[in-house]
Amino acid sequence: MVKPKIAPSMLSSDFANLASEAERMLRYGADWLHMDIMDGHFVPNLTIGAPVIESLRKHTSAYLDCHLMVTNPLDYVEPMAKAGASGFTFHVEASQDNWKELIKSIKSKGMRPGVALKPKTPIEQVYPLVEYETPVEMVLVMTVEPGFGGQKFMPETMEKVRELRKKFPNLDIEVDGGLGPSTIDMAASAGANCIVAGSSVFGAPEPAEVISLMRNSVVQAQLAS
Numbered sequence: 001m002v003k004p005k006i007a008p009s010m011l012s013s014d015f016a017n018l019a020s021e022a023e024r025m026l027r028y029g030a031d032w033l034h035m036d037i038m039d040g041h042f043v044p045n046l047t048i049g050a051p052v053i054e055s056l057r058k059h060t061s062a063y064l065d066c067h068l069m070v071t072n073p074l075d076y077v078e079p080m081a082k083a084g085a086s087g088f089t090f091h092v093e094a095s096q097d098n099w100k101e102l103i104k105s106i107k108s109k110g111m112r113p114g115v116a117l118k119p120k121t122p123i124e125q126v127y128p129l130v131e132y133e134t135p136v137e138m139v140l141v142m143t144v145e146p147g148f149g150g151q152k153f154m155p156e157t158m159e160k161v162r163e164l165r166k167k168f169p170n171l172d173i174e175v176d177g178g179l180g181p182s183t184i185d186m187a188a189s190a191g192a193n194c195i196v197a198g199s200s201v202f203g204a205p206e207p208a209e210v211i212s213l214m215r216n217s218v219v220q221a222q223l224a225s
């Protein structure tokens with residue numbers, strides 16, 4: 001069994017009060033804090049980078065699950081490590097030529113390597129990275145086109161999660177985009193155990209209930225499988 005990890009996406013938080021927003025999510029039961037790093041090039045949105053991670057790190061010891069939606073992920077390894085990132089998830093579409101170097105560099109800097117893929121990218125593209133001698137330790141299956149919070153969950157991406165779970169029973173499989181009470185069961189039963197959720201958590205009157213509901217869904221799906 002792989003441990004459930006519920007990771008509120010800080011993209012939906014009030015960036016002007018990031019430290020207290022992070023503290024609030026941890027108090028509500030979050031396992032990780034999901035940090036969306038966008039460069040305005042790989043995706044059509046610009047968010048935060050290493051300086052903000054560094055500022056947040058001064059206020060929390062939580063696991064910072066950093067998702068790099070950037071064209072040149074290798075350029076970010078050193079600054080993100082120095083800033084205090086915990087996980088470094090890069091996109092397979094942005095690392096065709098250098099993923100081996102990238103994984104090794106991420107690990108050597110003390111971060112946990114992960115690979116993400118967009119909804120239209122075939123799942124087979126990440127297999128070599130999971131089977132490599134120094135493998136990625138998490139695969140992030142995007143369930144919306146990366147770039148913005150608040151989009152509609154794409155159920156057709158669940159086939160990739162199922163394939164991945166069948167092939168790698170002990171792998172951390174993360175899903176991100178449109179996850180909430182109405183979609184979590186689909187992701188959990190497909191085999192996802194790391195759940196990123198922005199608008200459904202931050203927009204809820206009782207975020208703790210949404211976090212707990214999603215955790216239970218993952219646990220129940222694992223017991224049923």
Ligand SMILES: O=C(CO)[C@H](O)[C@H](O)COP(=O)(O)O
Nearest residue numbers: 146147149150177178198199
């Ligand atoms: O990576 C992302 C966008 O690229 C966000 O983490 C994701 O969309 C979460 O937001 P929501 O739960 O509101 O869909």
